[in-house]
Amino acid sequence: MKKKTRVQYKSRSQTKPRAKFKRQKKLPVMADRTYYTLNQQFEFFDELRNLILKASPFEKDKMIKRVSGLGKVKLAVISGIFLSNKDPNVKSESEVDLFIVGDNINKDKLRSFLRSLEAEVGKEIRFGLMEKEEFEYRYGMFDRFVRVLLDGPHDKLINKLGL
Amino acid sequence: MSKPQKPYLVLENLFNSKVRVKMLKFFFRSYPVNAGIRDLSKRIQEPLAAVKKEIKDLERIGLIKKL
Numbered sequence: 001m002k003k004k005t006r007v008q009y010k011s012r013s014q015t016k017p018r019a020k021f022k023r024q025k026k027l028p029v030m031a032d033r034t035y036y037t038l039n040q041q042f043e044f045f046d047e048l049r050n051l052i053l054k055a056s057p058f059e060k061d062k063m064i065k066r067v068s069g070l071g072k073v074k075l076a077v078i079s080g081i082f083l084s085n086k087d088p089n090v091k092s093e094s095e096v097d098l099f100i101v102g103d104n105i106n107k108d109k110l111r112s113f114l115r116s117l118e119a120e121v122g123k124e125i126r127f128g129l130m131e132k133e134e135f136e137y138r139y140g141m142f143d144r145f146v147r148v149l150l151d152g153p154h155d156k157l158i159n160k161l162g163l
Numbered sequence: 164m165s166k167p168q169k170p171y172l173v174l175e176n177l178f179n180s181k182v183r184v185k186m187l188k189f190f191f192r193s194y195p196v197n198a199g200i201r202d203l204s205k206r207i208q209e210p211l212a213a214v215k216k217e218i219k220d221l222e223r224i225g226l227i228k229k230l
Contacts, residue, residue: 032199036218038190039228048226052191055174081192119208122188 057082057121064157070109073102074132076158081123083153094149096128101135101161132161182213183221190227197230 038045067076080097098117110129118125128145130138138146150163174184185207190196198206204214221227 032201035197035199035230036227037197037230042226049191052187123192
């Protein structure tokens with residue numbers, strides 16, 4: 001008897017991975033029926049828009065703290081959306097908003113960090129991650145992605161590579 | 164002497180509703196965008212009830228409209 005239940009328990013836990021549990025939990029959430037959008041005819045539409053886009057999308061100190069807590073971060077560069085407030089007319093060419101070079105990055109922490117950052121900023125964040133070795137290789141061979149980012153408007157939050 | 168100036172989230176403190184500011188940021192930064200209440204609540208990570216209330220207010224003043 002004892003043996004049987006044990007076997008059953010084992011097989012059950014094997015057929016039900018955690019991911020499946022999560023998906024089942026999310027099912028009862030109903031889809032939205034009503035959708036909302038900005039009304040361009042609003043009296044202060046342009047004024048409000050300028051105000052919001054100009055305001056800083058993040059707190060730098062807080063961000064540096066959180067990024068350095070992700071792992072052995074050697075380099076963290078912001079660009080794109082994070083700098084758009086300085087001059088909204090200058091469109092950044094860079095393909096990422098946040099770029100991190102580091103080893104042993106905690107993926108779970110990273111995911112939740114990005115999620116909360118997106119909630120704060122109000123927009124999807126284009127993100128790049130590289131290990132130190134890969135970055136140095138690419139940097140050495142003037143890789144286009146790395147060059148566009150570092151030649152364009154950007155801000156280094158963390159810089160332990162002496163760039 | 165005045166306090167040392169720290170980089171501060173001005174909007175969040177200028178307006179008294181953090182949820183509302185987050186919604187405005189979302190709508191304007193990703194403009195043009197359509198979003199439902201649930202979707203919005205998930206994106207800005209704020210409770211559904213709070214989002215519902217702000218949506219109602221913003222719709223009343225005509226800043227946002229139903230599709």
